[in-house]
Amino acid sequence: xxxxxIQVLRGPNIWSISRKKLIQMRxxxxxxxxxxxxxxxxxxxxxxxxxxxxxxxRCSPGVPGGFFQRVEQxxxxxxxxxxxxxxxxxxxxxxxxxxxxxxxxxxxxxxVVFNYVEEKVGVFAAEAAVKIAEALIEGSEYPxxxxxxxxxxxxxxxxxxxxxxxxxxxxxxxxxxxxxLNNQSLVQLGxxxxxxxxxxxxxxxxxxxxxxLAGNKDExxxxxxxxxxxxxxxVTITATEQIKDAIRNVGxxxxxxxxxxxxxxxxxINVKTEEEAVAAFEHAARISRKVIVEKFxxxxxxxxxxxxxxxxxxxxxxxxHVTGDGQATIQQLIDKENSDxxxxxxxxxxxxxxxxxxxxxxxxxxxxxTLETIPAADEVVYLKSTANLSTxxxxxxxxxxxxxxxxxxxxxxxxxxxxxxxGIDIMAQDxxxxxxxxxxxxxxxxxxxxxxxxxxxxxxxxxNVAGHVxxxxxxxxxxxxxxxxxxxxxxxxxxxxxxxAHIVKNNGYRVGFTTSDGIYVQNSMMMKGDTTGPMSTExxxxxxxxxxxxxxxxxxxxxxxxxxFGHCDIGVITNIQEDHLGISDIHTxxxxxxxxxxxxxxxxxxxxxxxxxDSEHCVKIGKQADCFIAYFSRNEDNPVIKAHCxxxxxxxxxxxxxxxIKKGDWKLRVQRASQIPITFGGTVNFMxxxxxxxxxxxxxxxxxxxxxxxxxxxxxxxxxxxxxxxxIFDFKEFKFMVDFAHNPNGYNGIKxxxxxxxxxxxxxxxxxxxxxxxxxxxxxxxxxxxxxxxILLRQENHTRGRTxxxxxxxxxxxxxxxxxxxxxxxxxxxxxxxxxAISLAQPGAFITTLSDAVDNAVEIVxxxxxxxxxxxxxx
Numbered sequence: 001x002x003x004x005x006i007q008v009l010r011g012p013n014i015w016s017i018s019r020k021k022l023i024q025m026r027x028x029x030x031x032x033x034x035x036x037x038x039x040x041x042x043x044x045x046x047x048x049x050x051x052x053x054x055x056x057x058r059c060s061p062g063v064p065g066g067f068f069q070r071v072e073q074x075x076x077x078x079x080x081x082x083x084x085x086x087x088x089x090x091x092x093x094x095x096x097x098x099x100x101x102x103x104x105x106x107x108x109x110x111x112v113v114f115n116y117v118e119e120k121v122g123v124f125a126a127e128a129a130v131k132i133a134e135a136l137i138e139g140s141e142y143p144x145x146x147x148x149x150x151x152x153x154x155x156x157x158x159x160x161x162x163x164x165x166x167x168x169x170x171x172x173x174x175x176x177x178x179x180x181l182n183n184q185s186l187v188q189l190g191x192x193x194x195x196x197x198x199x200x201x202x203x204x205x206x207x208x209x210x211x212x213l214a215g216n217k218d219e220x221x222x223x224x225x226x227x228x229x230x231x232x233x234x235v236t237i238t239a240t241e242q243i244k245d246a247i248r249n250v251g252x253x254x255x256x257x258x259x260x261x262x263x264x265x266x267x268x269i270n271v272k273t274e275e276e277a278v279a280a281f282e283h284a285a286r287i288s289r290k291v292i293v294e295k296f297x298x299x300x301x302x303x304x305x306x307x308x309x310x311x312x313x314x315x316x317x318x319x320x321h322v323t324g325d326g327q328a329t330i331q332q333l334i335d336k337e338n339s340d341x342x343x344x345x346x347x348x349x350x351x352x353x354x355x356x357x358x359x360x361x362x363x364x365x366x367x368x369x370t371l372e373t374i375p376a377a378d379e380v381v382y383l384k385s386t387a388n389l390s391t392x393x394x395x396x397x398x399x400x401x402x403x404x405x406x407x408x409x410x411x412x413x414x415x416x417x418x419x420x421x422x423g424i425d426i427m428a429q430d431x432x433x434x435x436x437x438x439x440x441x442x443x444x445x446x447x448x449x450x451x452x453x454x455x456x457x458x459x460x461x462x463x464n465v466a467g468h469v470x471x472x473x474x475x476x477x478x479x480x481x482x483x484x485x486x487x488x489x490x491x492x493x494x495x496x497x498x499x500x501a502h503i504v505k506n507n508g509y510r511v512g513f514t515t516s517d518g519i520y521v522q523n524s525m526m527m528k529g530d531t532t533g534p535m536s537t538e539x540x541x542x543x544x545x546x547x548x549x550x551x552x553x554x555x556x557x558x559x560x561x562x563x564x565f566g567h568c569d570i571g572v573i574t575n576i577q578e579d580h581l582g583i584s585d586i587h588t589x590x591x592x593x594x595x596x597x598x599x600x601x602x603x604x605x606x607x608x609x610x611x612x613x614d615s616e617h618c619v620k621i622g623k624q625a626d627c628f629i630a631y632f633s634r635n636e637d638n639p640v641i642k643a644h645c646x647x648x649x650x651x652x653x654x655x656x657x658x659x660x661i662k663k664g665d666w667k668l669r670v671q672r673a674s675q676i677p678i679t680f681g682g683t684v685n686f687m688x689x690x691x692x693x694x695x696x697x698x699x700x701x702x703x704x705x706x707x708x709x710x711x712x713x714x715x716x717x718x719x720x721x722x723x724x725x726x727x728i729f730d731f732k733e734f735k736f737m738v739d740f741a742h743n744p745n746g747y748n749g750i751k752x753x754x755x756x757x758x759x760x761x762x763x764x765x766x767x768x769x770x771x772x773x774x775x776x777x778x779x780x781x782x783x784x785x786x787x788x789x790x791i792l793l794r795q796e797n798h799t800r801g802r803t804x805x806x807x808x809x810x811x812x813x814x815x816x817x818x819x820x821x822x823x824x825x826x827x828x829x830x831x832x833x834x835x836x837a838i839s840l841a842q843p844g845a846f847i848t849t850l851s852d853a854v855d856n857a858v859e860i861v862x863x864x865x866x867x868x869x870x871x872x873x874x875x
Contacts, residue, residue: 001027001028001029001030001032001077001130001133001134002027002028002030003025003026003027003028003126003127003130004026004027004028004109005025005026006023006024006025006026006123006126006127007023007024007025007026007560007561008023008116008119008122008123008561009021009022009023009024009561009562010119010534010561010562010564011534011561011562011563011564011565011566012562012563012566012567012598012601012602013558013561013562013563013598014558014559014594014595014598015100015113016098017598017601017602019098019115020562020566021115021116021117021119021122022098022113022114022115022116022562023085023113023114023115023116023119023122023123023125023126024111024112024113025081025111025112025113025126026104026109026110026111026112027078027081027109027110027111027112027130028106028108028109029076029077029078029108029109029110030108032076032077032137033076033107033108035077036074036075036076036077037071037072037074037075037076037077037080038071038072038073038074039074040137042139043071043136043137044068044071044072046136046139047068047071047080047136048068050132050136050142050144051084051087051088051091051144053087053090053091054067054068054083054084054087055068057083057086057087059083067083076101076110077133077137078101078103078110078112079101080133081101081112081129081130081133082099082100082101082112082113082114082129083099084128084129084132084133085099085112085114085122085125085126085128085129086098086099086114086115086125088125088128088129088132088144088147088148088151089116089117089121089122089125089151091148092121092148092149092151092152092155093152093155093344093345094116094117094118094121094151094155095117096114096115096116096117097115098114098115099112099113099114099115100113100114101113104585105585105587111585112126114126117155117159118154118155118158118159119158120154120158121151121154121155121158124147124150124151124154125151128147128151132144132147149345152345153345156345158183160180160185160187161185161200161450162450162451162452162455162456163200163201163448163449163450163451163452163466164185164187164198164199164200164201166451166455166465166466167187167189167198167201167451167466167469167470168187168189169466170464170466170467170469170470171189171470171480174470174474174480176189176190176470176474176480176481177189177190177191177480177481177541177565177566178190179538179541179542181197181542184199185198185199185200186198186199187199188542189470189473189474189480190474190479190480190481191480191481191482191484191541191546191549191565192482192512192540192541192543192544192545192546192547192548192549193482193510193544193545193546193547194478194479194480194481194482195480195542195544196473196474198469198473199448200448201421201448201449201450201451201469202421202447202448203420203421203469203472203473205420205472205473206419206420206421206447207418207419207420209418210417210418210419210447211419211447211448213417213418213445214417214419214422214444214445214446214447215260215447216259216260217257217259217292217444218236218259218290218292220417220444220445221234223416223417224413224416224442224445227412227416229409229412229413229416229442230435230436230440230441230442231441231442231443232255232294232295232297232427232441232442232443233250233294233295234250234255234292234293234294234295235249235250235292235293236259236290236291236292236293237281237290237291237293238289238290238291240278240281240282243274243277243278243281243293244274246277246293247274247277247293250293250294250295251295252271252272252273252296253269253270253271253272253295253296254270254271254272254277254280254293254294254295254296255267255268255269255270255271255292255293255294255295255296256268256271256277256280256281256283256284256291256292256293257284257291257292257294258284258285258286258287258288258290258291258292259288259289259290259291259292260287260288260290265287266283266284266285266286266287266288267284267385267386268280268283268284268359268362268385269296269385269386270296270366270385271296276366277293279362281293283358294443297427297439297440297441297443298427299427299428299429299439299440300316300427300428300429300430301316301317301318301319301386301387301425301426301427302314302315302316302317302398302425302426302427302428302431303315303317303395303423303424303425303426303449303453304402304406304410304423304424304426304431305421305422305423305424305449305451305454305465306410306411306413306414306419306421306422306423306424307420307421307422307465307468307469307472308420308421308468308471308472309411309414309415309420310411310468311402311407311410311411312399312454312463312465312468313397313399313454313463313465314397314398314399314401314402314431315395315396315397315398315399315453315454315457315460316395316396316398317387317388317389317393317394317395317453318387318393318394318395318396318458319382319383319384319385319386319387319391319393320354320382320383320384320391320392320393320394321380321381321382321383321384322334322336322337322375322380322381322383323375323378323379323380323381324374324375324376324377324378324379324380324381325377326374326375326376326377327374328374329371329372329373329374330364330369330370330371330372330373330374330375330381331356331371331372333375333381334354334356334371334383337354338353338354342458343392351389351392351394351458352389352390352391352392353392354383354384354391354392355391355392356371356383359383359384359385359386359391360383360384362385363382363383363384363385364381364383367381369381389450389452389453390450394458394459395452395453395454395457395458395459396457396458396459396460397454397457397459397460397461397462397463398431398460399460399461399463400461401430401431401432402431402432403431403432403433403434405434405435405436406426406431406434406435409435410422410424413442413445417445419445419447420472421447421448421449421469422445422446422447422449423445423446423447423449423450424442424444424445424446425442425443425444425445425446426440426441426442426443427440427441427443428440428441451465451466482541482546482547482548482549483548483549483569483701484549484550484551484565484567484568484569484570485500485504485548485549485550485551485568485569485570485571485572485697485701486551486553486563486565486568486570486571486572486599486602487500487550487551487552487553487571487572487573487574487599487693487697488552488553488554488555488558488571488572488573488574488596488599489572489573489574489575489576489596489612490574490575490576490577490578490579490592490743490745491574491575491577491579491686491741491743491745491746491749492574492575492686492689492690492693493516493552493553493554493572493574494515494516494517494552494725495678495687495690495722495725496572496574496690496693496694497513497514497515497550497551497552498513498515498715498721498722499678499690499691499694499712499715500513500550500572500694500697500698501513501520501550502711502714502715502721503694503698503703503707503708503711503712504548504550504698504701504703505522505523505711506707506710506711506714507703507707507711509547509548510522510545510546510547510548511546511547511548511549511550512540512541512543512545512546512548512549512550513540513549513550513551513552514531514532514536514537514539514540514550514551514552515531515532515552516530516531516532516552516554516740517529517530517531517723517724518531519531519536519539519540521540521543521545521546526539527539530554532552532553532554532556532557533554533556533557533560533561533564534557534560534561534562534563534564535564536551536557536564537549537551537553537563537564537565538564541564541565549565551564551565551568553599555586555592555595555596556584558595558598558599559584559586559595562598563598563599563602565602566602567602567603567604567607568599568602568603568604568607569603569604569607569608569701570603570607570608570609570610570697570700570701571599571600571602571603571607571608571609571610571627572599572609572610572611572693572697573596573599573600573609573610573611573612573615573618573621574612574689574690574693575612575614575615575618575689575745576589576592576593576596576612576615576617576618577589577615577743577745578743578744578745578776579592579742579743579744579745579772579776581772581773581776583771589617590617592617593617593618593620593621596617596621597621597624600621600622600625600627601625601626603625603627604627605626605627606627606628607627607628608627608628608629608630608697608700609621609622609625609627609628609629609630610630610631610632610693610696610697610700611629611630611631611632612631612632612633612689612693613631613632613633613638613640613641613644613651614633614634614635614638614689619631619640629644629649630644630649630650630651630652630696630700631644631649631651631652632651632652632653632689632692632693632695632696633651633652633653633654633692634653634654634685634688634689634692635653635654636653636654636655636660636662638653641653641662645662645663645664645665646664648663648664649664650662650663650696650699650700651696652692652693652695652696652699653692654673654688654692655667657672657673657674657682658670658671658672658673659671659672659673659676659688659691659692659695659712661695661696661699661705668705670695670699670705670708670709670712671709671712671713673688673691675713676691676712676713676715677713677715677716677717678690678691678712678715678716678717678722679691680717680726680753683753683756684726684749684752684753685749685752686749686752687717687726691712695708695712698711719738719858719862723858724738724739724740724857724858725739725740726739726750726753727739727858727861729861729862729865730865731838731841731864731865731868732868733841733842733843733844733845734838734841734842734843734844734845734846734847735759735845735846735847736834736837736838736847736848736849736861736864737846737847737848737849738848738849738857738858738861739848739849739850740850741850742769742850743772743776743780744776744779744780744783746850747779747780747783747784747787747850748783750787750848750850751783751786751787754787754846754848755787757846759844759845759846760842760843760844760845761789761790761840761841761842761844761845761846762787762788762789762790762845762846762847762848763788763789763790763791763792763837763840763841763845763846763847763848764784764787764788764790764791764792764847764848764849764850765792765794765833765834765837765847765848765849765850766780766781766784766791766792766793766794766811766849766850767793767794767795767796767797767807767850768780768795768807768808768810768811769800769807770799770800770801770802770807771800771801774810777807777810777811777814778810778811778813778814778817779814780811780814781810781811781812781813781814781815781816781817781818782814782815782817782818783814784811784814784815784850785814785815785816785817785818785819785822786818786819788848789823790823790824790825790840791815791822791823791824791825792824792825792827792833792836792837793808793811793812793824793825793826793827794826794827794831794833795807795808796829808826812824812826833849834849834857834860834861834864835864837849838864
């Protein structure tokens with residue numbers, strides 16, 4: 001078997017709209033295409049023995065053991081690998097269940113698709129599943145546990161922590177979108193101007209001064225003391241020479257902890273001798289130069305969580321420990337405790353595995369114990385000096401037991417320090433009585449406190465503390481989203497996107513939009529290039545100045561990694577025509593329609609799909625859509641339009657020279673096409689289609705027809721507003737047009753326009769694109785032969801696996817099929833194609849360069865135009 005490609009899908013895709021996180025592996029079975037599982041001796045038995053947990057996979061029989069039935073009866077190896085990839089992720093603590101395996105148009109090659117929780121683990125699972133299957137085929141041993149442990153480690157290194165993850169999950173439950181901004185815990189909730197950022201449990205509302213105060217335990221203690229809040233007596237030292245003074249001033253027993261520490265790192269409790277004090281200081285000093293020495297307060301360790309100045313949870317924290325039975329050693333008791341199914345690696349389960357470290361050995365040494373000591377029955381042996389869950393501690397929810405006075409103290413502390421999310425550590429006998437009565441004290445105030453002890457306590461009621469964070473960030477009535485209009489199609493999507501963005505801008509919004517020539521925010525280009533994929537979409541949605549997103553969404557990005565947004569308000573398909581066929585398993589118009597339909601399928605249920613009624617495949621998509629649908633057409637009498645409007649539907653049509661909105665039997669005329677500059681006086685049909693689509697989309701959003709009309713009149717085809725789209729430059733004796741038409745339908749549109757141009761000499765400068773089918777490239781030649789008097793062929797870029805000679809040869813074949821005596825030239829790389837074309841121009845000539853035949857063609861033509869303007873007049 002051979003893995004040809006692994007793709008990570010991160011958004012709505014051709015396999016699923018709701019399951020955004022999918023691995024798509026293109027797998028060539030090679031000789032195994034002719035060897036189903038029932039023909040491989042012992043494969044079924046070895047698979048059951050290696051991964052018996054796959055019994056729960058129901059597969060097509062729909063019952064437990066269904067997948068094993070399929071293997072025993074005979075199924076293809078791609079199907080088996082899909083199930084292995086799912087199961088090994090589950091065994092590593094990442095529960096998955098969706099998968100599909102489908103043969104491509106290439107016999108023996110399959111797309112194996114399955115969902116993932118962490119994408120790096122998903123990629124690992126794809127590769128490992130193939131290796132596991134190969135080992136099972138060969139009958140060799142396979143170190144499955146090593147893979148599972150490696151997946152756990154990858155997960156812990158890449159996943160969001162439990163606190164950040166809980167906030168993200170709460171946001172998802174409220175349909176709030178999110179974007180991870182780095183490989184740590186920096187996360188954006190919401191889009192554009194409505195975004196907020198969090199990092200772990202700090203938010204953009206968290207005061208940096210408050211974080212600094214909380215990080216400086218000495219300063220925190222001083223401020224709390226000033227506010228009459230009970231704290232433990234203590235001092236801060238920086239050298240061993242100061243230990244004796246600290247002991248004299250504070251008195252045994254003591255606690256040593258680093259000034260800037262967290263998660264209990266470097267802390268030592270119940271220090272009773274000077275020798276222990278020196279060791280404790282050195283341990284803490286590894287974390288922080290300054291070390292706090294405090295009075296050790298007997299009692300229990302409590303954590304109170306305050307969010308937005310309201311107490312929302314409290315937990316009793318118990319350090320990792322074992323309870324003796326009079327028979328087992330401490331190590332055996334630890335092993336038994338770690339076998340608890342609630343304990344797992346890192347943060348995968350409610351509890352964390354207990355590890356043996358320096359802190360553990362110090363505590364045992366104080367008891368004159370070793371790991372081989374057998375504690376008495378019911379004797380509790382503490383293994384950690386702090387109660388952090390990350391070191392194996394447990395938590396018990398006590399939220400409902402906190403005395404009102406203690407609630408007041410904690411909420412007051414959050415205001416005194418200034419934290420919007422505040423974790424308060426308290427040492428006391430209990431929280432059911434006021435701290436002022438039972439001698440309890442505040443040990444620390446924590447910025448970015450962990451949520452795990454509250455959302456998944458070992459005992460007691462889980463508390464949805466993340467919900468309080470989201471309530472604070474998005475109070476009732478505040479939106480997390482910005483409007484999104486997404487445009488796709490074969491031709492016209494860039495111009496339609498730009499026109500929609502222009503209309504939206506004219507209605508007072510700050511617009512971010514993506515196109516095949518760059519990313520724009522309002523009138524400024526942020527990035528140049530073909531920016532129609534999910535990364536470009538994310539660029540716009542991350543921008544905090546953007547109020548409205550208009551996104552050109554191309555086929556390639558959808559196939560590579562899915563959409564860059566979860567859902568949009570309006571989806572537009574301009575048309576579906578033959579282009580890019582034969583690439584990425586897209587061979588027919590039905591295949592292509594399936595890709596384009598992803599945009600319409602992602603429209604929210606009360607949103608609108610805007611479709612071309614003159615395109616058969618667009619109409620098919622409309623019949624299956626799960627949102628409102630509106631159609632546009634250049635023909636008012638199109639049967640689809642008539643049937644749709646008879647049912648009360650909304651459409652936009654070209655009738656009697658007008659761009660017109662139809663609502664049932666009513667007509668709202670927006671503007672005469674001849675008065676819309678981009679239609680070139682109403683002579684360019686494909687531009688009229690673009691206007692229809694943009695008008696309908698913006699009308700459905702809610703803009704008034706008067707405002708749409710004004711915007712249409714001010715959208716002038718030019719290098720600034722429509723770069724590379726019918727940009728016509730006037731020279732003194734000829735005209736030069738630049739257009740990036742690159743497929744037969746685009747060429748036919750230009751041909752129709754040129755039929756209205758009265759010129760004695762029409763010169764075409766053309767090139768091909770290597771990833772098209774042979775006949776698609778020939779067709780460019782055929783169309784060129786029928787619209788140009790003289791053809792210049794030039795191939796600079798876009799060979800994509802072909803040679804320049806091959807592409808030019810195919811176009812020449814097409815030219816000669818239509819006009820054997822056609823006038824054409826093949827330009828070499830040493831010829832400046834635009835300068836040469838201009839040198840051929842006779843008075844009244846009309847030169848056209850198509851298919852991006854020349855890099856920076858617009859700029860080059862503008863430079864020639866400027867030279868002509870500055871040149872002295874001919875005498």
